[in-house]
Amino acid sequence: MWFLIGIVVALAVTFIALQIAIARDGPAVLSNVDRITGGSQGAELLERARYGEDPAQKLRVWRKTGTHSPMPMMIFVHGGSWSWGDPDSYDFIGRNFAAQDFVTVVAGYRLYPDVRYPAMLEDSAAAVRWARENAARLGGDHDRIWLMGHSAGAYNVVGIALDPRWLEAEGVPEHALAGVIGISGPYDFYPFNSESTRNSFGEWPDPEATQPISYARGDAAPLLLLTGYADTTVKPRNSKALARAIETKGGAVELEIYSDMEHSDPLIALANPWRDRREVMARILAFTGKYAQHTQSEAANPSLAVQADSR
Template identity: 55%
Template sequence: MRIALGLTVALLLAGGALALAIRMNGAAVLDGIDRLTGGTRGVSLVSETRYGSHASQKLRIYAAAKATQQLPVLLFVHGGSWSWGDPDDYAFIARAFAPEGFIVALAGYRLGEDGRYPAMLEDTAAAFAETARLAPQFGGDPTRIVLAGHSAGAYNVVQIALDRKWLTAAGGAPRGVIGLAGPYDFYPFDKESSRDAFGSVGAGPDSQPVNHARSDAPSMLLIHGERDTLVKPRNSRALAKALEDVGAPVELRIYDEFDHNAPLISLASPWRGSRDIDEVAIDFARRVTEVSVSVQAEIP
């Protein structure tokens, strides 16, 4: 069966059908291919809940079968131009990180008219708070949360991490942030998606992550493709420079051959492991959530 599935995937790749399918419903296709070619990796859905009354305010929590107490937590927020997307299509993110020693939470947020600025940020902050509250039930450490997101989701997580007002009520802060192909410097709004989500409600420069760089910001890993024409790589370059200028910890990785979706695709099987995105992201998440163990002095 596995061989037949592998041949099917190979044929899709050769014929270009996979590329078309990813453009039409990328995350769902990636999730299916990841599950078929990589299996479950011992990862299971341990909580299927909501953090609000809206249908899009979903929170899904995954853990490896042998999860132990006090694991770091990775909270991932999907993209979709703030108008579409569903965390239920992103279980491949959990299968990428949970076997490496993380509890993984996938969060949705209000979209379209309901999710116009600042609703998407209110929701992401609420999802962070709910993840911290629930994490101990599944072996997660609520004080060691890493935020991650792709595209519009990267904007959400970076903005709430930099602009203090969003997580004040949550009473906590992430240890680090991973942004994949995110928009961080796009004012004035010149695309339909940004005009709908931001311009239609009169958002201004304060809505831009690049304008909230601060020296005590959580560590950030910004990943972008040089061939990304949907969200130009200058967004990650501009944010990295703004953070560097104030002495904040930031790592910028630009991949010459990557387009907008390549960083996300790199976290799914069979691409996972053949590129270094998963290795880089996992290493970063481990470093920023590392627990310092004090060594008691020997008594003579």
């Protein structure tokens, strides 16, 4: 009897500790679970680096051991309402995409309250510049760069892909982008009705200029927009609206809405042990494989059918 009570108490304490850890840094917990259940998958943390003087302007670079150069590069930008988050917490992204033969760069950026718009876009573009400049040394292809982000990070990567001034300012040619993956991202959220958006964007004199949808165009790099129908943090309307806008301009865009997923679920699906039971990784790899042999100009001409449900 006492033995069973001890087990119950131990499980309860473990559960409470896990909930506290998730509340403090959910992605870090996810990374630890991924490492324990999935192992290294042959991926290694190749380098910790900085692309700027601010402590938040840091990078973690992952690569699969024994692979042949040059490999495509995947630059991932984390979420966190533009006010929190750390590349150190996203090793599961580095491991799992390095295992798929990408040189994977997990990038941080300066956060509120230290900065506001457009610092997150400037920093994300600077991270791309760093990756491109160091591609050969890292075993990557400087003209096959994929961008991926979750939530606020999806805003960042889609924003710099659609509005060319940010990459131009860093000397990164548009043809270097192979494509962009936005996961649960906000792209059309003015008027600002949340504290996080008011904090980071509310002081900008032209608020509509802060919205990625304002820069929808037909000649941008191909976009894959992933979202959950049950997402109440960043409603799927954002992805639907941007997909329609890009398609109207004749651009290359694909939209996937998962009926049973909430805001973080597509991100969780990229970690072990959930990765083998969800289709998100397969969807991303199908997208990158589809455009792997395309130049940006070839990929941007055809208008791809938007793949979405009717809701």
